[in-house]
Amino acid sequence: MYDLDWEPFLVSFKLAFYTTSILFVLCVPFAWYLSQSKSKIKPVLEALTALPIVLPPTVIGFYILFALSVNSPIGIFFEETFGIKLVFNFTSLVIASCFYSLPFMVQPLQAAIQNMPKSLIEASYICGKNNFQTIWYVILPNIKPAVVTAVVTTFAHTIGEFGVVLMVGGSIPGETKVASIAIYEFVELLDYESAHIYSFIMLAISFSVLFCVYYFNYQQRAKHD
Amino acid sequence: MIKLQIKKMLAGSSGQMNLDIKLHIKQGEFVALTGVSGSGKTTFLRILAGLEKIDEGKISVNETLWVDTSKNKKMLLPQKRNIGYLFQDYALFPNMTVLKNLTFAKNDKQFALTLLEMVGLEELKDSMPEKLSGGQKQRVALCRAMMSRPKILLLDEPLSALDLDMRKKLQEDIKVFHEQFHITTIMVSHDPSEIYKLSSRVILLDQGKVTKDACAKEVLLKTSGSQKFSFEGELLEIYQADILNIAVVSIANQLVKVVLDSSQAKELQVGDIVTISTKAFAPTISKK
Numbered sequence: 001m002y003d004l005d006w007e008p009f010l011v012s013f014k015l016a017f018y019t020t021s022i023l024f025v026l027c028v029p030f031a032w033y034l035s036q037s038k039s040k041i042k043p044v045l046e047a048l049t050a051l052p053i054v055l056p057p058t059v060i061g062f063y064i065l066f067a068l069s070v071n072s073p074i075g076i077f078f079e080e081t082f083g084i085k086l087v088f089n090f091t092s093l094v095i096a097s098c099f100y101s102l103p104f105m106v107q108p109l110q111a112a113i114q115n116m117p118k119s120l121i122e123a124s125y126i127c128g129k130n131n132f133q134t135i136w137y138v139i140l141p142n143i144k145p146a147v148v149t150a151v152v153t154t155f156a157h158t159i160g161e162f163g164v165v166l167m168v169g170g171s172i173p174g175e176t177k178v179a180s181i182a183i184y185e186f187v188e189l190l191d192y193e194s195a196h197i198y199s200f201i202m203l204a205i206s207f208s209v210l211f212c213v214y215y216f217n218y219q220q221r222a223k224h225d
Numbered sequence: 226m227i228k229l230q231i232k233k234m235l236a237g238s239s240g241q242m243n244l245d246i247k248l249h250i251k252q253g254e255f256v257a258l259t260g261v262s263g264s265g266k267t268t269f270l271r272i273l274a275g276l277e278k279i280d281e282g283k284i285s286v287n288e289t290l291w292v293d294t295s296k297n298k299k300m301l302l303p304q305k306r307n308i309g310y311l312f313q314d315y316a317l318f319p320n321m322t323v324l325k326n327l328t329f330a331k332n333d334k335q336f337a338l339t340l341l342e343m344v345g346l347e348e349l350k351d352s353m354p355e356k357l358s359g360g361q362k363q364r365v366a367l368c369r370a371m372m373s374r375p376k377i378l379l380l381d382e383p384l385s386a387l388d389l390d391m392r393k394k395l396q397e398d399i400k401v402f403h404e405q406f407h408i409t410t411i412m413v414s415h416d417p418s419e420i421y422k423l424s425s426r427v428i429l430l431d432q433g434k435v436t437k438d439a440c441a442k443e444v445l446l447k448t449s450g451s452q453k454f455s456f457e458g459e460l461l462e463i464y465q466a467d468i469l470n471i472a473v474v475s476i477a478n479q480l481v482k483v484v485l486d487s488s489q490a491k492e493l494q495v496g497d498i499v500t501i502s503t504k505a506f507a508p509t510i511s512k513k
Contacts, residue, residue: 119316122276125303126310127330128373137329141320224355 004197007174008182015090015178016158019097023105023154026098031109032135049106052099061167064096068168088170093178096168097158104154112146113139145217152213156206226252227377227409231272231282231292235265235433244268244433252287252376255403256411257424257441264430266413270379273411274310275303286377309370309378309408313385315362317354323365324350330372340368344398360391364398371402378403380412384419396422417445455502460495474501 034042034049052060068086069075078086086092116139124134140147162180169176171185179202186195227250235242244265250256258266271277273284275291278300284292291301317326323346327337341347344364354362363383370378380399384392400423403410414420420427420441427444429437437444458476463485465471470490472483483501485493493499 117314117316119312119314120318122303123310123312123316123318126274126308127369128304130304138318142318
Protein backbone atom coordinates (compact mmCIF):
# COMPACT_ATOMS: atom_id res chain seq x y z
CA MET A 1 0.00 0.00 0.00
CA TYR A 2 1.31 3.43 -0.91
CA ASP A 3 2.14 5.46 2.15
CA LEU A 4 0.60 8.84 1.44
CA ASP A 5 1.94 11.92 3.16
CA TRP A 6 -1.11 14.15 3.68
CA GLU A 7 0.86 17.07 5.04
CA PRO A 8 1.16 19.03 1.77
CA PHE A 9 -2.60 18.83 1.34
CA LEU A 10 -3.17 20.02 4.90
CA VAL A 11 -0.86 22.98 4.29
CA SER A 12 -2.75 23.76 1.09
CA PHE A 13 -6.11 23.67 2.87
CA LYS A 14 -4.90 25.66 5.85
CA LEU A 15 -3.52 28.29 3.49
CA ALA A 16 -6.75 28.40 1.48
CA PHE A 17 -8.83 28.68 4.65
CA TYR A 18 -6.83 31.61 6.06
CA THR A 19 -6.68 33.38 2.71
CA THR A 20 -10.41 33.02 2.08
CA SER A 21 -11.36 34.18 5.57
CA ILE A 22 -9.12 37.23 5.45
CA LEU A 23 -10.19 38.16 1.93
CA PHE A 24 -13.90 37.80 2.72
CA VAL A 25 -13.69 40.17 5.67
CA LEU A 26 -11.68 42.72 3.68
CA CYS A 27 -13.42 42.38 0.33
CA VAL A 28 -17.07 42.74 1.33
CA PRO A 29 -16.58 46.39 2.34
CA PHE A 30 -14.19 46.93 -0.57
CA ALA A 31 -16.64 45.48 -3.13
CA TRP A 32 -19.38 47.60 -1.55
CA TYR A 33 -17.20 50.70 -1.91
CA LEU A 34 -16.40 49.91 -5.55
CA SER A 35 -20.06 49.24 -6.38
CA GLN A 36 -21.25 52.55 -4.90
CA SER A 37 -18.31 54.78 -5.77
CA LYS A 38 -18.41 57.37 -8.49
CA SER A 39 -14.90 58.49 -7.67
CA LYS A 40 -12.24 58.95 -10.33
CA ILE A 41 -9.85 56.54 -8.62
CA LYS A 42 -12.37 53.71 -8.97
CA PRO A 43 -11.00 52.53 -12.36
CA VAL A 44 -7.50 52.59 -10.88
CA LEU A 45 -8.60 50.40 -7.98
CA GLU A 46 -10.49 48.07 -10.31
CA ALA A 47 -7.46 47.69 -12.57
CA LEU A 48 -5.21 46.97 -9.58
CA THR A 49 -7.70 44.40 -8.31
CA ALA A 50 -7.78 42.61 -11.66
CA LEU A 51 -3.98 42.60 -12.09
CA PRO A 52 -3.38 39.16 -10.50
CA ILE A 53 -5.52 37.59 -13.26
CA VAL A 54 -3.21 38.94 -15.93
CA LEU A 55 0.20 38.91 -14.27
CA PRO A 56 2.29 35.74 -14.20
CA PRO A 57 2.29 34.47 -10.60
CA THR A 58 6.06 34.68 -10.62
CA VAL A 59 5.84 38.44 -11.10
CA ILE A 60 3.48 38.83 -8.12
CA GLY A 61 5.67 36.48 -6.15
CA PHE A 62 8.79 38.41 -7.08
CA TYR A 63 7.38 41.77 -6.01
CA ILE A 64 6.03 40.35 -2.75
CA LEU A 65 9.36 38.71 -2.06
CA PHE A 66 11.07 42.00 -2.77
CA ALA A 67 8.65 43.97 -0.58
CA LEU A 68 8.74 41.61 2.39
CA SER A 69 12.39 40.53 2.33
CA VAL A 70 14.65 41.21 5.28
CA ASN A 71 16.24 44.08 3.36
CA SER A 72 13.00 45.93 2.62
CA PRO A 73 11.49 48.60 4.94
CA ILE A 74 8.48 46.37 5.70
CA GLY A 75 10.69 43.35 6.33
CA ILE A 76 13.03 45.34 8.58
CA PHE A 77 10.08 46.79 10.51
CA PHE A 78 8.57 43.37 11.23
CA GLU A 79 11.91 41.82 12.05
CA GLU A 80 12.84 44.59 14.50
CA THR A 81 9.42 45.10 16.11
CA PHE A 82 7.96 41.62 16.26
CA GLY A 83 11.04 39.58 15.57
CA ILE A 84 9.37 37.73 12.71
CA LYS A 85 10.54 37.15 9.18
CA LEU A 86 7.98 37.66 6.48
CA VAL A 87 9.44 35.43 3.80
CA PHE A 88 9.87 31.69 3.49
CA ASN A 89 7.26 30.92 6.11
CA PHE A 90 3.51 30.38 6.32
CA THR A 91 2.69 34.04 7.05
CA SER A 92 4.33 35.14 3.84
CA LEU A 93 2.31 32.54 1.95
CA VAL A 94 -0.92 33.93 3.36
CA ILE A 95 0.02 37.50 2.45
CA ALA A 96 1.02 36.48 -1.06
CA SER A 97 -2.13 34.39 -1.53
CA CYS A 98 -4.34 37.30 -0.47
CA PHE A 99 -2.93 39.35 -3.34
CA TYR A 100 -3.01 36.45 -5.76
CA SER A 101 -6.67 35.52 -5.06
CA LEU A 102 -7.99 39.06 -4.55
CA PRO A 103 -9.91 39.37 -7.85
CA PHE A 104 -11.68 36.07 -7.29
CA MET A 105 -13.23 37.46 -4.13
CA VAL A 106 -13.83 41.07 -5.15
CA GLN A 107 -15.22 40.70 -8.65
CA PRO A 108 -18.23 38.39 -8.06
CA LEU A 109 -19.22 40.39 -4.97
CA GLN A 110 -18.92 43.73 -6.73
CA ALA A 111 -20.88 42.54 -9.77
CA ALA A 112 -23.66 41.12 -7.60
CA ILE A 113 -23.99 44.26 -5.49
CA GLN A 114 -24.10 46.40 -8.63
CA ASN A 115 -26.85 44.22 -10.04
CA MET A 116 -29.05 44.57 -7.00
CA PRO A 117 -31.99 46.95 -7.45
CA LYS A 118 -30.88 50.31 -6.11
CA SER A 119 -34.25 50.76 -4.44
CA LEU A 120 -33.55 47.89 -2.01
CA ILE A 121 -30.49 49.68 -0.69
CA GLU A 122 -32.36 52.96 -0.52
CA ALA A 123 -35.32 51.30 1.20
CA SER A 124 -32.91 50.00 3.82
CA TYR A 125 -31.56 53.53 4.40
CA ILE A 126 -35.06 54.85 4.75
CA CYS A 127 -35.75 52.09 7.28
CA GLY A 128 -33.01 53.82 9.28
CA LYS A 129 -30.22 51.33 8.65
CA ASN A 130 -26.60 52.35 8.17
CA ASN A 131 -24.23 50.92 5.56
CA PHE A 132 -23.04 48.07 7.75
CA GLN A 133 -26.57 46.95 8.63
CA THR A 134 -27.61 47.28 5.00
CA ILE A 135 -24.73 45.08 3.85
CA TRP A 136 -25.32 42.47 6.55
CA TYR A 137 -29.13 42.20 6.53
CA VAL A 138 -30.08 43.20 2.99
CA ILE A 139 -27.18 42.79 0.59
CA LEU A 140 -25.38 39.61 1.63
CA PRO A 141 -28.54 37.48 2.08
CA ASN A 142 -29.73 38.56 -1.36
CA ILE A 143 -26.50 37.79 -3.21
CA LYS A 144 -25.91 34.34 -1.70
CA PRO A 145 -24.97 32.68 -5.02
CA ALA A 146 -22.31 35.34 -5.60
CA VAL A 147 -21.01 34.95 -2.05
CA VAL A 148 -20.72 31.20 -2.53
CA THR A 149 -19.01 31.64 -5.89
CA ALA A 150 -16.57 34.18 -4.45
CA VAL A 151 -15.71 32.14 -1.37
CA VAL A 152 -15.35 28.81 -3.13
CA THR A 153 -13.42 30.03 -6.15
CA THR A 154 -11.08 31.97 -3.88
CA PHE A 155 -10.55 28.84 -1.82
CA ALA A 156 -10.04 26.66 -4.89
CA HIS A 157 -7.80 29.17 -6.61
CA THR A 158 -5.58 29.36 -3.53
CA ILE A 159 -5.30 25.57 -3.46
CA GLY A 160 -4.25 25.74 -7.09
CA GLU A 161 -1.44 28.22 -6.41
CA PHE A 162 2.03 27.34 -7.56
CA GLY A 163 4.18 30.15 -8.89
CA VAL A 164 3.62 32.58 -6.04
CA VAL A 165 4.20 29.90 -3.45
CA LEU A 166 7.38 28.84 -5.13
CA MET A 167 8.69 32.42 -5.07
CA VAL A 168 7.87 33.43 -1.49
CA GLY A 169 7.42 30.15 0.36
CA GLY A 170 10.17 27.84 -0.63
CA SER A 171 9.37 24.26 0.20
CA ILE A 172 9.58 23.75 3.94
CA PRO A 173 7.71 20.53 4.87
CA GLY A 174 4.72 21.23 7.10
CA GLU A 175 5.17 24.97 6.75
CA THR A 176 5.20 26.07 3.14
CA LYS A 177 5.25 22.84 1.17
CA VAL A 178 1.81 22.82 -0.40
CA ALA A 179 0.40 20.05 -2.60
CA SER A 180 1.22 21.72 -5.91
CA ILE A 181 4.86 22.14 -4.88
CA ALA A 182 5.02 18.54 -3.68
CA ILE A 183 3.86 17.35 -7.10
CA TYR A 184 6.49 19.49 -8.82
CA GLU A 185 9.17 17.98 -6.66
CA PHE A 186 8.01 14.41 -7.29
CA VAL A 187 8.28 15.01 -11.02
CA GLU A 188 11.72 16.51 -10.59
CA LEU A 189 12.74 13.34 -8.71
CA LEU A 190 11.15 11.21 -11.46
CA ASP A 191 8.78 9.74 -8.86
CA TYR A 192 5.87 9.50 -11.26
CA GLU A 193 3.79 7.22 -9.08
CA SER A 194 3.55 9.79 -6.29
CA ALA A 195 3.02 12.58 -8.79
CA HIS A 196 0.12 10.62 -10.28
CA ILE A 197 -1.52 10.00 -6.92
CA TYR A 198 -1.12 13.59 -5.71
CA SER A 199 -2.30 15.00 -9.03
CA PHE A 200 -5.34 12.78 -9.07
CA ILE A 201 -6.30 13.81 -5.56
CA MET A 202 -5.96 17.49 -6.55
CA LEU A 203 -8.08 16.87 -9.64
CA ALA A 204 -10.79 15.09 -7.68
CA ILE A 205 -10.93 17.74 -4.96
CA SER A 206 -11.01 20.62 -7.43
CA PHE A 207 -13.74 19.06 -9.50
CA SER A 208 -15.87 18.30 -6.44
CA VAL A 209 -15.53 21.83 -5.14
CA LEU A 210 -16.46 23.43 -8.46
CA PHE A 211 -19.30 21.00 -8.98
CA CYS A 212 -20.73 21.93 -5.57
CA VAL A 213 -20.67 25.63 -6.44
CA TYR A 214 -22.37 25.20 -9.77
CA TYR A 215 -24.89 22.81 -8.31
CA PHE A 216 -25.73 25.24 -5.51
CA ASN A 217 -26.19 28.10 -7.96
CA TYR A 218 -28.26 25.87 -10.22
CA GLN A 219 -30.56 25.04 -7.32
CA GLN A 220 -30.82 28.66 -6.23
CA ARG A 221 -31.85 29.65 -9.73
CA ALA A 222 -34.32 26.76 -10.01
CA LYS A 223 -35.90 27.91 -6.75
CA HIS A 224 -36.58 31.36 -8.18
CA ASP A 225 -37.95 30.25 -11.54
CA MET B 226 -44.64 72.16 7.91
CA ILE B 227 -42.17 71.66 5.10
CA LYS B 228 -40.37 74.72 3.79
CA LEU B 229 -38.07 74.31 0.89
CA GLN B 230 -36.22 76.21 -1.74
CA ILE B 231 -34.06 74.04 -3.93
CA LYS B 232 -32.02 74.19 -7.10
CA LYS B 233 -30.43 71.32 -8.97
CA MET B 234 -29.08 70.86 -12.47
CA LEU B 235 -30.49 67.71 -14.03
CA ALA B 236 -29.20 65.95 -17.11
CA GLY B 237 -32.40 64.58 -18.61
CA SER B 238 -33.20 62.91 -21.88
CA SER B 239 -33.97 66.27 -23.47
CA GLY B 240 -30.72 67.94 -22.45
CA GLN B 241 -30.02 69.85 -19.27
CA MET B 242 -32.81 71.11 -17.08
CA ASN B 243 -32.83 73.26 -14.00
CA LEU B 244 -34.94 71.99 -11.15
CA ASP B 245 -35.93 75.15 -9.29
CA ILE B 246 -38.67 74.80 -6.72
CA LYS B 247 -39.86 76.89 -3.82
CA LEU B 248 -42.69 75.43 -1.76
CA HIS B 249 -44.42 75.44 1.60
CA ILE B 250 -46.37 72.36 2.51
CA LYS B 251 -48.57 72.35 5.59
CA GLN B 252 -48.69 69.53 8.12
CA GLY B 253 -51.31 66.98 7.12
CA GLU B 254 -51.69 68.14 3.53
CA PHE B 255 -52.10 65.61 0.73
CA VAL B 256 -50.12 66.93 -2.21
CA ALA B 257 -50.22 65.35 -5.63
CA LEU B 258 -47.22 66.02 -7.83
CA THR B 259 -47.94 65.71 -11.51
CA GLY B 260 -46.46 66.63 -14.87
CA VAL B 261 -45.04 64.95 -17.96
CA SER B 262 -42.25 62.43 -17.46
CA GLY B 263 -38.87 64.07 -17.11
CA SER B 264 -40.30 67.14 -15.40
CA GLY B 265 -38.43 66.40 -12.18
CA LYS B 266 -41.16 64.88 -10.01
CA THR B 267 -39.29 61.81 -8.85
CA THR B 268 -36.08 63.77 -8.33
CA PHE B 269 -38.01 66.19 -6.14
CA LEU B 270 -39.28 63.28 -4.02
CA ARG B 271 -35.81 61.76 -3.80
CA ILE B 272 -34.35 65.08 -2.69
CA LEU B 273 -36.91 65.26 0.11
CA ALA B 274 -36.03 61.71 1.12
CA GLY B 275 -32.32 62.51 1.19
CA LEU B 276 -31.52 60.09 -1.62
CA GLU B 277 -30.32 62.88 -3.86
CA LYS B 278 -28.22 65.97 -3.24
CA ILE B 279 -29.09 69.49 -4.31
CA ASP B 280 -26.80 72.14 -5.76
CA GLU B 281 -28.20 75.00 -3.80
CA GLY B 282 -30.95 75.69 -1.31
CA LYS B 283 -32.56 74.80 1.97
CA ILE B 284 -35.08 72.32 3.28
CA SER B 285 -36.55 72.60 6.74
CA VAL B 286 -39.23 70.42 8.28
CA ASN B 287 -41.06 71.54 11.42
CA GLU B 288 -38.34 74.12 12.10
CA THR B 289 -35.58 71.47 11.86
CA LEU B 290 -33.03 72.11 9.17
CA TRP B 291 -32.65 69.07 6.91
CA VAL B 292 -30.55 70.54 4.15
CA ASP B 293 -28.71 73.83 3.89
CA THR B 294 -26.08 74.23 1.22
CA SER B 295 -24.88 77.51 2.72
CA LYS B 296 -23.97 75.84 6.04
CA ASN B 297 -21.11 73.50 5.20
CA LYS B 298 -23.35 71.60 2.80
CA LYS B 299 -25.38 70.30 5.72
CA MET B 300 -27.46 67.33 4.70
CA LEU B 301 -29.41 65.11 7.06
CA LEU B 302 -29.02 61.44 6.10
CA PRO B 303 -32.12 59.57 4.88
CA GLN B 304 -31.78 57.38 7.98
CA LYS B 305 -32.37 60.37 10.24
CA ARG B 306 -35.34 61.93 8.46
CA ASN B 307 -38.06 59.58 9.67
CA ILE B 308 -40.01 59.49 6.44
CA GLY B 309 -42.00 56.80 4.71
CA TYR B 310 -41.19 56.16 1.05
CA LEU B 311 -43.08 53.98 -1.36
CA PHE B 312 -41.04 52.90 -4.36
CA GLN B 313 -42.49 52.20 -7.77
CA ASP B 314 -40.98 48.70 -7.71
CA TYR B 315 -42.11 48.06 -4.08
CA ALA B 316 -38.53 47.37 -2.92
CA LEU B 317 -39.52 44.66 -0.45
CA PHE B 318 -36.54 42.74 0.90
CA PRO B 319 -36.76 39.34 -0.85
CA ASN B 320 -34.93 37.53 1.96
CA MET B 321 -37.44 38.51 4.65
CA THR B 322 -41.02 37.51 5.33
CA VAL B 323 -43.79 40.10 5.14
CA LEU B 324 -43.69 40.60 8.90
CA LYS B 325 -39.88 40.78 8.95
CA ASN B 326 -39.97 43.42 6.22
CA LEU B 327 -42.08 45.54 8.54
CA THR B 328 -40.17 44.92 11.75
CA PHE B 329 -36.91 45.65 9.90
CA ALA B 330 -38.06 49.26 9.69
CA LYS B 331 -39.00 49.32 13.36
CA ASN B 332 -39.00 46.44 15.79
CA ASP B 333 -42.63 46.74 16.89
CA LYS B 334 -44.43 43.51 16.07
CA GLN B 335 -47.75 44.63 17.52
CA PHE B 336 -47.91 47.75 15.36
CA ALA B 337 -46.81 45.71 12.33
CA LEU B 338 -49.71 43.35 12.82
CA THR B 339 -52.12 46.25 13.32
CA LEU B 340 -51.02 47.79 10.02
CA LEU B 341 -51.26 44.48 8.17
CA GLU B 342 -54.74 44.03 9.56
CA MET B 343 -55.74 47.49 8.35
CA VAL B 344 -54.87 46.54 4.77
CA GLY B 345 -56.27 43.02 5.17
CA LEU B 346 -53.00 41.11 4.83
CA GLU B 347 -52.47 39.72 8.32
CA GLU B 348 -52.81 36.18 7.00
CA LEU B 349 -49.82 36.68 4.72
CA LYS B 350 -47.48 37.79 7.49
CA ASP B 351 -45.24 34.73 7.16
CA SER B 352 -45.16 34.68 3.34
CA MET B 353 -42.11 35.63 1.33
CA PRO B 354 -42.53 38.68 -0.94
CA GLU B 355 -42.03 36.68 -4.15
CA LYS B 356 -45.25 34.79 -3.43
CA LEU B 357 -47.35 37.98 -3.37
CA SER B 358 -49.19 39.74 -6.18
CA GLY B 359 -48.18 43.26 -7.20
CA GLY B 360 -51.00 44.82 -5.23
CA GLN B 361 -50.21 42.81 -2.12
CA LYS B 362 -46.55 43.74 -2.41
CA GLN B 363 -47.36 47.42 -2.59
CA ARG B 364 -49.70 47.19 0.40
CA VAL B 365 -46.93 45.51 2.41
CA ALA B 366 -44.55 48.24 1.27
CA LEU B 367 -47.09 50.84 2.38
CA CYS B 368 -47.30 49.23 5.81
CA ARG B 369 -43.51 49.14 6.01
CA ALA B 370 -43.37 52.83 5.17
CA MET B 371 -45.72 53.53 8.09
CA MET B 372 -43.79 51.47 10.66
CA SER B 373 -41.66 54.28 12.03
CA ARG B 374 -44.80 56.47 12.33
CA PRO B 375 -43.32 59.01 9.94
CA LYS B 376 -44.48 62.59 9.71
CA ILE B 377 -44.06 62.59 5.94
CA LEU B 378 -45.05 59.91 3.45
CA LEU B 379 -43.58 60.06 -0.05
CA LEU B 380 -45.19 58.01 -2.79
CA ASP B 381 -43.43 57.63 -6.12
CA GLU B 382 -46.11 56.56 -8.60
CA PRO B 383 -47.01 53.76 -6.23
CA LEU B 384 -49.94 52.45 -8.21
CA SER B 385 -48.73 52.79 -11.79
CA ALA B 386 -48.02 49.07 -12.20
CA LEU B 387 -51.35 47.86 -10.80
CA ASP B 388 -54.68 47.11 -12.42
CA LEU B 389 -57.76 49.21 -11.80
CA ASP B 390 -59.35 47.22 -8.95
CA MET B 391 -56.08 46.98 -7.07
CA ARG B 392 -55.55 50.70 -7.56
CA LYS B 393 -58.87 51.47 -5.96
CA LYS B 394 -58.10 49.28 -2.98
CA LEU B 395 -54.72 50.90 -2.48
CA GLN B 396 -56.09 54.39 -2.91
CA GLU B 397 -58.45 53.57 -0.06
CA ASP B 398 -55.57 52.30 2.08
CA ILE B 399 -53.47 55.37 1.40
CA LYS B 400 -56.39 57.60 2.26
CA VAL B 401 -57.08 55.76 5.51
CA PHE B 402 -53.43 55.95 6.58
CA HIS B 403 -53.25 59.61 5.64
CA GLU B 404 -56.28 60.49 7.72
CA GLN B 405 -55.66 58.21 10.66
CA PHE B 406 -52.04 59.16 11.20
CA HIS B 407 -52.30 62.84 10.13
CA ILE B 408 -49.34 62.30 7.90
CA THR B 409 -48.19 64.84 5.35
CA THR B 410 -48.35 62.97 2.07
CA ILE B 411 -46.72 63.80 -1.24
CA MET B 412 -47.61 61.54 -4.15
CA VAL B 413 -46.31 61.51 -7.69
CA SER B 414 -49.13 60.48 -10.00
CA HIS B 415 -50.26 60.66 -13.60
CA ASP B 416 -53.79 59.49 -12.96
CA PRO B 417 -56.26 62.39 -12.79
CA SER B 418 -58.98 60.41 -11.05
CA GLU B 419 -56.53 59.22 -8.42
CA ILE B 420 -55.30 62.75 -7.85
CA TYR B 421 -58.83 64.04 -7.68
CA LYS B 422 -59.90 61.41 -5.16
CA LEU B 423 -56.94 61.69 -2.81
CA SER B 424 -55.26 65.04 -2.90
CA SER B 425 -56.12 68.37 -1.37
CA ARG B 426 -53.55 70.19 -3.46
CA VAL B 427 -52.05 69.58 -6.87
CA ILE B 428 -48.68 70.82 -8.02
CA LEU B 429 -47.94 70.70 -11.71
CA LEU B 430 -44.26 70.55 -12.64
CA ASP B 431 -42.93 71.41 -16.05
CA GLN B 432 -39.23 71.47 -16.93
CA GLY B 433 -38.33 71.52 -13.25
CA LYS B 434 -40.55 74.49 -12.37
CA VAL B 435 -43.92 74.69 -10.61
CA THR B 436 -46.36 75.91 -13.24
CA LYS B 437 -49.58 75.37 -11.31
CA ASP B 438 -50.30 75.00 -7.63
CA ALA B 439 -53.94 74.80 -6.64
CA CYS B 440 -56.73 72.43 -5.69
CA ALA B 441 -57.40 69.40 -7.89
CA LYS B 442 -60.44 70.88 -9.61
CA GLU B 443 -58.61 73.95 -10.72
CA VAL B 444 -55.61 72.11 -12.12
CA LEU B 445 -57.27 69.08 -13.61
CA LEU B 446 -60.60 70.20 -15.04
CA LYS B 447 -59.85 71.25 -18.57
CA THR B 448 -62.95 73.35 -19.17
CA SER B 449 -62.68 77.13 -19.28
CA GLY B 450 -65.22 79.87 -19.86
CA SER B 451 -68.57 78.59 -21.02
CA GLN B 452 -67.25 75.20 -22.15
CA LYS B 453 -69.41 72.32 -21.03
CA PHE B 454 -66.65 69.77 -21.30
CA SER B 455 -63.20 69.66 -22.67
CA PHE B 456 -60.63 66.93 -23.31
CA GLU B 457 -57.03 66.86 -24.34
CA GLY B 458 -55.97 64.30 -26.87
CA GLU B 459 -53.48 63.40 -29.57
CA LEU B 460 -54.35 63.90 -33.21
CA LEU B 461 -53.87 60.57 -34.95
CA GLU B 462 -55.12 61.13 -38.48
CA ILE B 463 -56.77 63.68 -40.76
CA TYR B 464 -58.69 62.40 -43.76
CA GLN B 465 -61.22 63.66 -46.26
CA ALA B 466 -64.70 62.23 -46.59
CA ASP B 467 -66.47 63.92 -49.49
CA ILE B 468 -66.07 67.58 -48.77
CA LEU B 469 -65.48 67.18 -45.04
CA ASN B 470 -62.18 66.96 -43.21
CA ILE B 471 -62.31 64.44 -40.40
CA ALA B 472 -59.81 64.25 -37.54
CA VAL B 473 -59.29 61.12 -35.48
CA VAL B 474 -58.24 62.01 -31.95
CA SER B 475 -57.16 59.70 -29.16
CA ILE B 476 -58.47 60.80 -25.76
CA ALA B 477 -57.49 58.66 -22.79
CA ASN B 478 -57.28 55.47 -24.86
CA GLN B 479 -60.53 56.12 -26.68
CA LEU B 480 -60.77 57.35 -30.25
CA VAL B 481 -63.21 60.00 -31.43
CA LYS B 482 -63.90 61.59 -34.80
CA VAL B 483 -64.30 65.33 -35.13
CA VAL B 484 -65.16 67.40 -38.20
CA LEU B 485 -62.61 70.07 -39.07
CA ASP B 486 -63.06 73.12 -41.23
CA SER B 487 -60.59 73.49 -44.08
CA SER B 488 -58.38 76.10 -42.38
CA GLN B 489 -58.03 73.93 -39.29
CA ALA B 490 -57.22 70.95 -41.47
CA LYS B 491 -54.29 72.87 -42.92
CA GLU B 492 -53.09 74.14 -39.57
CA LEU B 493 -53.13 70.88 -37.66
CA GLN B 494 -50.66 68.06 -38.04
CA VAL B 495 -50.75 64.46 -36.98
CA GLY B 496 -49.17 64.17 -33.55
CA ASP B 497 -50.40 67.54 -32.30
CA ILE B 498 -51.95 67.70 -28.84
CA VAL B 499 -55.39 69.24 -29.24
CA THR B 500 -58.27 70.26 -27.01
CA ILE B 501 -61.75 69.10 -27.89
CA SER B 502 -64.58 70.94 -26.20
CA THR B 503 -68.17 71.81 -26.75
CA LYS B 504 -70.45 74.61 -25.64
CA ALA B 505 -73.63 74.13 -27.58
CA PHE B 506 -75.44 71.41 -25.73
CA ALA B 507 -75.52 69.66 -22.40
CA PRO B 508 -73.64 66.36 -22.48
CA THR B 509 -75.66 63.39 -21.33
CA ILE B 510 -74.34 60.91 -18.79
CA SER B 511 -75.57 57.37 -18.35
CA LYS B 512 -74.41 54.27 -16.53
CA LYS B 513 -72.69 51.63 -18.59
